Amino acid sequence: MKKFLSLLLAGVLLFVMAACTANENAGKETDSKDDGKKEEESAEKVLYLNNGQEPTSFDPPIGFDSVSWSALNNLMEGLTRLGQNHEPEAAIAEKWDISEDGKTYTFQIREDAKWSNGDPVTAGDFEFAWKRLLNPDTGSSAAFLGYFIEGGEAYNNGEGSADDVKVKAVDDKTFEVTLVSPQAYFLSVITNPAFFPINEKVATENPQWFAEAESFVGNGPFNLTEWEHDSHFVMEKNDQYWDAENVKLDKINWAIIDDTNTEYQMYQTGELDVSAVPSELSEQLLGEAKVEDQAGDYFYRFNVNMEPFQNENIRKAFAMAVDQKQIVDFVTKNGEKPAYGFVSYGFKDADGKDFRETAGDLVQTNLEEAKTLLKKGMEEEGYETLPEVTLTYSTSDSHKKIAEALQQMFKENLGVEVKLANMEWNVFAEEQKALKFQLSRSSFLADYADPINFLENFQTGHSMNRTGWSSEKYDQLIKDAKNEADEAKRFELMYEAEKILFEEMPIIPIHFYNQVYLYNDAVSGIVRHPVGYLELKWADKK
Amino acid sequence: MTGYIIKRLIAMVVTLWFIITLTFFLMHSIPGSPFNEERNTSEAVQRNLEKFYHLDEPLYVQYGMYLKSVATFDFGPSIKKSSQTVNEMLGRGFPVSFELGIVTLIVAVFSGIALGIIAALRHNGFIDYLAMTIAVLGISVPNFVLATLLIQQLAVNLAILPVATWSSPKHMILPTLALATGPMAIIARLTRSSMLEVLTQDYIKTAKAKGLSPVKIVFKHALRNALLPVVTVLGSLAASILTGTFVIEKIFAIPGMGKYFVESINTRDYPVIMGTTVFYSSILIIMLFLVDIAYGVLDPRIKLHKKEAS
Numbered sequence: 001m002k003k004f005l006s007l008l009l010a011g012v013l014l015f016v017m018a019a020c021t022a023n024e025n026a027g028k029e030t031d032s033k034d035d036g037k038k039e040e041e042s043a044e045k046v047l048y049l050n051n052g053q054e055p056t057s058f059d060p061p062i063g064f065d066s067v068s069w070s071a072l073n074n075l076m077e078g079l080t081r082l083g084q085n086h087e088p089e090a091a092i093a094e095k096w097d098i099s100e101d102g103k104t105y106t107f108q109i110r111e112d113a114k115w116s117n118g119d120p121v122t123a124g125d126f127e128f129a130w131k132r133l134l135n136p137d138t139g140s141s142a143a144f145l146g147y148f149i150e151g152g153e154a155y156n157n158g159e160g161s162a163d164d165v166k167v168k169a170v171d172d173k174t175f176e177v178t179l180v181s182p183q184a185y186f187l188s189v190i191t192n193p194a195f196f197p198i199n200e201k202v203a204t205e206n207p208q209w210f211a212e213a214e215s216f217v218g219n220g221p222f223n224l225t226e227w228e229h230d231s232h233f234v235m236e237k238n239d240q241y242w243d244a245e246n247v248k249l250d251k252i253n254w255a256i257i258d259d260t261n262t263e264y265q266m267y268q269t270g271e272l273d274v275s276a277v278p279s280e281l282s283e284q285l286l287g288e289a290k291v292e293d294q295a296g297d298y299f300y301r302f303n304v305n306m307e308p309f310q311n312e313n314i315r316k317a318f319a320m321a322v323d324q325k326q327i328v329d330f331v332t333k334n335g336e337k338p339a340y341g342f343v344s345y346g347f348k349d350a351d352g353k354d355f356r357e358t359a360g361d362l363v364q365t366n367l368e369e370a371k372t373l374l375k376k377g378m379e380e381e382g383y384e385t386l387p388e389v390t391l392t393y394s395t396s397d398s399h400k401k402i403a404e405a406l407q408q409m410f411k412e413n414l415g416v417e418v419k420l421a422n423m424e425w426n427v428f429a430e431e432q433k434a435l436k437f438q439l440s441r442s443s444f445l446a447d448y449a450d451p452i453n454f455l456e457n458f459q460t461g462h463s464m465n466r467t468g469w470s471s472e473k474y475d476q477l478i479k480d481a482k483n484e485a486d487e488a489k490r491f492e493l494m495y496e497a498e499k500i501l502f503e504e505m506p507i508i509p510i511h512f513y514n515q516v517y518l519y520n521d522a523v524s525g526i527v528r529h530p531v532g533y534l535e536l537k538w539a540d541k542k
Numbered sequence: 543m544t545g546y547i548i549k550r551l552i553a554m555v556v557t558l559w560f561i562i563t564l565t566f567f568l569m570h571s572i573p574g575s576p577f578n579e580e581r582n583t584s585e586a587v588q589r590n591l592e593k594f595y596h597l598d599e600p601l602y603v604q605y606g607m608y609l610k611s612v613a614t615f616d617f618g619p620s621i622k623k624s625s626q627t628v629n630e631m632l633g634r635g636f637p638v639s640f641e642l643g644i645v646t647l648i649v650a651v652f653s654g655i656a657l658g659i660i661a662a663l664r665h666n667g668f669i670d671y672l673a674m675t676i677a678v679l680g681i682s683v684p685n686f687v688l689a690t691l692l693i694q695q696l697a698v699n700l701a702i703l704p705v706a707t708w709s710s711p712k713h714m715i716l717p718t719l720a721l722a723t724g725p726m727a728i729i730a731r732l733t734r735s736s737m738l739e740v741l742t743q744d745y746i747k748t749a750k751a752k753g754l755s756p757v758k759i760v761f762k763h764a765l766r767n768a769l770l771p772v773v774t775v776l777g778s779l780a781a782s783i784l785t786g787t788f789v790i791e792k793i794f795a796i797p798g799m800g801k802y803f804v805e806s807i808n809t810r811d812y813p814v815i816m817g818t819t820v821f822y823s824s825i826l827i828i829m830l831f832l833v834d835i836a837y838g839v840l841d842p843r844i845k846l847h848k849k850e851a852s
Contacts, residue, residue: 057625136586139624141577144584157586211625229626229634230797231708256706257795261690265698266705426574426810445579457582464582513759 023039035493045249045541047523048273050263051254054230058210060196061140066532069193071254073533074235075218076196079107079126079175080187084538086346086449087186092121092197092219092242093175102182102485103150107175111165113198114240116216116223123169129198130167130177131155142194145447148186150178182485187451192448193533221247221537232256248525248540264518273520273541279398281502285518291335293346294491294513295446295530297454299339300391300406302506306438306467307387313377314386315505318439319363320370322406328511331397331405335516339509340364343451343498346530350487355451361497362502363509367413374414390419393441394428403441435468443467445513449531451494452481458501469506550834554827561823562816566605569815576621595621597812608816617817620670622809628817635770635799636821638708639786642796645718646783650725655772656724658733659760660663662768665738674729675694680727686789689720693793706795717794721787725779766840773840777833781826785818 055071057063063072081091090096093107113121132138134146134156147153149167154160166178179186189195202209202217209215213227213234221243222235235252238244255271257263260278267275267428277285302309302318324338337345340361347355378386391406393399403420410418418439423431432440444464446453457464459475474497481493501507515528522542527535577583577591592598596607611618617628663674693716697705704713740746741764749759786800799818806814837844 054623056623058627062624065674136590137594139591140582141579141587141591143587144582148585153586156584156590208625208841228797228802251805255795256797257706258801259792259795262693262706262793262795268698269701269705271705405659424574424808426808427572429578429580430573445581447582454827462582463584 011414041061045248046251046253047249047536047539047541048253048271050257050266050272050275051233052256052263053258055233055257058216058224060129060193060198060210061138061142064140064142064194069532070534071224071233072193072196073122074220074222074252075216075224076193076220077241078193078195078197079109080188080191081537082188082191082449082531082533082535083234084328084527084535086529086531087539091191091506096187102184103179105177105179105186106170107177109173109175110242111173112242113219114242115202115219116238116240117199117202117239118530119199119201119217119306120172121197121199121219122172123175124172125197125200126175127167127169128200128203129196131162131165132198133194134165135162140194142192142195145189145192146193148179148183148189150180152180180481183482184485184487184490185448185452188450189448191533192531221250222252230256243537247537249536252536267518267520270520273523274526275518277334277516277518279334282516286333287515289335289516289518292515292528293337293344293530294347294448294515294528294532295344295454296513297339297342297344298336298402298510298513299342299442299444300436300508300510301432301440301442301467302508303435303438303468304506305435308381308383308389309376309438310375311381312504313373316363317370317377318376318410319505319508320366320373321409322508322510323365323409323413324510325365326409327402327405331401332511334514336511336514339512341498342507342509343454343494343499344446344512344530347449349491350435355494359498362498363505370413371415372468374416376412388419389416389438390421391439392421392423392428392431392437394425395422396425398439418468432466433463435466442507443513444532449529451491451498452478455481455494455497455501458506467506469504471500471504474500550831552833558820559579562609562820563605564607565816565819567601569810570601570633570814572810574810576812578810595812612816612820617820618813620811620814622806622811622814628813631802631814632799632817632821635786635797635802638796639791639798639800640716640784642714642721642798643780643784643786645714646721646725649718650722651729651772651776653722654726654729655733655765655769657730659737659765661730661734662737662741663760665729666796668736674734677727677730677734680723681731683723685720685724686793687785688723689716689790689793692716692720706793708794708796713794716794717790720794721783721790725783728775728779732771733768736771736818737764740764740768755775770837770841773833773836777829778826781822781829785822 016191018206051067051070053067055063056065057068058072058075060072060076064071077091079091079093080088083089092109092113094110096105096107098105109121109123115121130146130149133140134143134152136158143156146156149165151160151164151166155162155165168176170176197219199217204217209217215222216224218238219222219241221238221241223238224233225236226234233254235254237247237250242245257266260276263272264275264278264281266272277289302315304310309497324340328338340363341356341359343355343359345354345356347435349355349358391403393403400422407418410416431437444454444457456462456478458467458469459465459478460470477493477497477500480496481490484490484493519526523539525538525540527538529535577588596604619627657673657677661670664670693705696716698705703716707713746759746764746852749763785799788800788804790796791798791800800820802814806818
């Protein structure tokens with residue numbers, strides 16, 4: 001009896017399994033159909049990419065992050081666009097004049113610049129968009145970038161009005177901007193998606209024009225044709241784009257896959273053309289990957305208001321006890337460049353020399369010197385034993401590995417036992433701003449391509465300072481650099497400022513960021529700018 | 543029965559209100575803010591953002607506004623994805639999670655019960671050990687490990703199934719397998735142990751003595767009682783599987799709602815936290831209610847209206 005029953009049930013189980021197998025076979029059939037489709041499509045050039053996460057927003061001043069920029073930078077275009085060498089080039093603006101004092105920019109907008117719905121792109125669209133960026137009611141976290149413009153800051157913090165913002169559509173094709181101070185890198189700042197124009201007519205009719213593919217109106221190399229939120233989106237070549245003849249791809253399919261392992265597996269099966277490198281496989285795959293600079297630092301902040309880091313020599317001792325090279329070679333293993341300064345590689349000064357190379361190593365791993373400085377610092381403070389030091393990082397495996405390596409280095413190189421603590425990122429960010437840590441993990445990614453963007457962070461009271469460090473001389477240098485119209489002098493001021501920063505050492509730089517990706521051999525021409533935007537205008541696929 | 547149901551419905555609404563209130567105040571008591579960023583932000587920008595989302599209002603005002611929005615089933619726009627409303631996010635994510643969840647539940651329940659019965663009937667035999675080994679493996683191997691293994695073997699090495707994304711029925715196979723194994727194992731073990739208990743009882747002996755067919759004994763007499771513990775776990779299991787699972791959805795790039803639970807808390811996206819919590823609790827409460835009703839159907843000895851009498 002029992003035998004019969006168990007046979008019957010085993011049969012049921014087999015049936016369930018068979019049902020699964022049947023499905024697998026069914027899957028195969030559709031698979032071969034898919035292949036057929038792909039071959040048909042191969043006449044047109046389709047690129048398969050992954051955006052990682054759902055874009056925050058395609059509203060230019062709101063989508064202020066890399067998950068939005070990758071797409072937005074290819075759907076729209078500002079007055080200038082970063083070229084293949086990462087320098088700003090004429091884009092929607094055909095040419096521009098800069099006044100004698102370097103403060104007033106007059107842009108001539110291309111006659112053939114059009115929106116994807118056929119409307120001409122006008123100076124009014126820029127005026128509308130830039131004032132909207134600064135409007136406090138827009139709630140844009142990118143608004144501070146508009147503080148370069150005269151009247152921008154006052155309007156955004158509620159003290160001024162839109163009329164006082166010095167952006168003006170002189171006529172349909174002439175756009176005039178007056179800056180607070182002469183800034184040669186302004187042309188690079190306005191390549192940021194926050195400064196993209198907005199079709200005023202479309203936005204007035206439908207304030208949510210950016211929320212869906214159907215209503216999206218852009219002016220870039222590609223058009224948004226499909227957007228299934230959280231799943232995927234599709235771009236197709238924009239025939240209305242002024243430089244359409246130089247756009248080679250017909251279509252870009254963006255998946256939204258928030259898992260690097262899955263992304264890499266799909267790259268292996270050919271479902272994606274580009275993939276990041278999963279951290280566990282970085283040693284194996286780094287050789288095949290393309291490694292490019294990204295403007296930003298991974299670093300640690302001292303709190304100069306907390307013992308024992310009020311002492312400059314103790315700060316220096318800790319900084320010199322860190323071996324950045326070992327960290328990038330044996331801990332992160334992702335091909336990063338070790339950081340011995342704060343401004344990252346890739347910024348040319350007035351003589352065309354790289355800022356980082358000219359400034360040189362401002363902090364060096366020096367174990368002897370570190371021990372001497374620690375002793376000296378302790379004597380200065382009258383310490384018999386060093387007050388307890390806690391190093392805090394936000395919870396994540398990669399941060400933990402670096403924190404543990406630092407702990408080991410402080411122990412071996414200085415003989416100091418450092419305690420480790422970690423907390424959830426959001427709480428960590430809040431406490432770090434409130435200066436509640438002694439020594440804590442930090443990162444910085446540049447918002448625009450100029451060394452001043454790195455250096456301005458450490459001005460007294462700046463929202464990115466977060467160390468309690470303050471130097472009148474440093475503040476003055478930054479201020480002077482911002483008002484200096486002569487490029488050679490401006491760089492001199494910045495070189496000097498960075499030197500002061502490292503003489504007083506409120507931070508320990510660890511490494512510069514990079515962008516590491518695997519590319520399908522058939523793909524070429526994808527440009528990744530150090531400031532973080534992805535450029536597909538020149539991309540091609542065989 | 544009707545009286546009981548009305549009473550339960552009132553209790554459900556009160557429970558929900560309690561959950562909403564607790565979540566609301568707990569959520570605002572965690573340090574951090576949706577506008578915390580590692581990058582540069584100006585104070586004016588921060589203030590503008592807080593004003594924009596009414597976060598500068600006193601907490602009781604925000605709570606009042608919130609209760610109003612729950613009562614009208616309008617959870618408002620997300621803070622992090624400001625061009626989308628929480629309703630849109632749930633409306634989009636839930637059907638996907640539900641689809642995956644329902645298939646997973648069917649696979650898990652049927653194969654789990656079948657495994658459990660076979661194991662109980664072949665108690666201490668080879669099949670029993672085999673079934674229970676599968677079950678122990680199913681419980682102890684986390685689903686994300688299983689998922690990665692399945693992808694690597696079936697999708698990358700053998701290339702018979704797609705790696706990830708959500709576009710056709712064959713895309714469902716791997717996530718279903720990865721997700722169903724754990725619950726299947728739990729159900730199999732529960733079924734086995736309660737079957738073993740039931741099979742030794744007198745009424746089963748009586749049934750055998752009466753000469754009933756084994757199929758009738760197992761399915762009509764034994765299984766019905768043996769399933770009670772399974773039904774108990776099924777309520778909460780169904781609620782959690784149907785509303786999506788963060789890890790599996792992340793690995794397979796499934797556009798379900800599982801990720802909102804985790805991401806909204808990490809980013810302090812208050813409207814999304816509240817939306818997902820209210821939604822999940824409603825489903826859980828309804829499922830538990832259905833389980834109680836199912837008890838009565840499965841076991842007539844459990845009388846639902848008994849409470850009324852007492």
